[in-house]
Amino acid sequence: MNDLVLHSLSELLPCEVRRGELRRGSRTLRWVEAGQGSPAVVCEAALGEPGSLTYAGVIPATAARTRIIAYDRAGLGASDPVPDLALHTQIEDLAAVASQAGEPCVLAGHSWGGLLVLLVAAKHPELVAGLVLVDPADEVYWASLPPEIHQQNVEMGAMIMEQYASGELPEEIRRSVRGYVERLTDSERVRALIFDAFVSCYALHSQAAMMPTESDLFENSVPLIHSIRQSAPLPDVPIVVLSATTGTSPDIRERYTGVHADLVASVARGTHIVLPETGHAINEERPEAIAEAIDQVLDEIEGSRSVGGQVAGGSGHGLTAQQPRRPG
Secondary structure: OOOHHHHHHHHHOOOOOEEEEEEEOOEEEEEEEEOOOOOOEEEEOOOOOOHHHHOOOOHHHHHOOOOEEEEEOOOOOOOOOOOOOOHHHHHHHHHHHHHHHHOOEEEEEEOHHHHHHHHHHHHOHHHEEEEEEEOOOOHHHHHHOOHHHHHHHHHHHHHHHHHHHHOOHHHHHHHHHHHHHHHHOOOHHHHHHHHHHHHHOOOOHHHHHHHHHHHHHHHHOHHHHHHHHHHOOOOOOOEEEEEOOOOOOHHHHHHHHHHHHHHHHOOOOEEEEEOOOOOOOHHHHOHHHHHHHHHHHHHHHHHHHHOOOOOOOOOOOOOOOOOOOOOO
């Protein structure tokens, strides 16, 4: 296991950062964690991204209040790969981490990670005390996008593997995360450590291949995802959905935000927050907004406890659905 990630985070963050791991048959899932307390918060990252690094801006604020786990899915970051990756594997891996964290816990997921969080909530509601969905993906919305967008996704995956084969991928990784790293710290020494940590997460062929592999998994799993989501309602827990506003055409962005608004409207304890002048990579641009959303969910869980409500599937005290503030 490469601990450049742990070393860089230990230098970056003001809190103690620890490694955690869980055996899953012949392989091991790994994460970084900080803080103590319950309910724990388990964080899922976007397609092809190591959660251990992509939640670096969120960890300190949440760790000051409770235990936070930033998790690398199988094949990403420090977690071992799995042969023949399947949707079931990713759902059950996340459920296993959540169970290890001490159920019920708060699940926070960005993009594809947000959709995985919703699938775990549908299949394992007993594990869930609350949800924070960060510009979460949606299978119906994704399937409805123009063919050229899907083709661009395929071409991007092929380009990544070409860059890996040519040795150009490390420089591309550094370029792609530069803005994020520069926002995390002013220290050139620590920036260098974080850049090296990111590069280490894509050093193996299996790690680089996870970017196109997870994209293909999403593309090919739309009917199954929809079936799982339709099979059971979300648990009656506090849910906060964050939506971006920039990074794509206004009409596509409005449809995406509308999907998030519909999700919030479908639950009893939901809040929709639209972030002005913020792109899809909310974890990079506005990590404080994610930390505040986690705080909001934790506040409501504590409020439910204080009046004798259940942590998961309770009778429902708290926030009502809000309509989004439309971009512009």
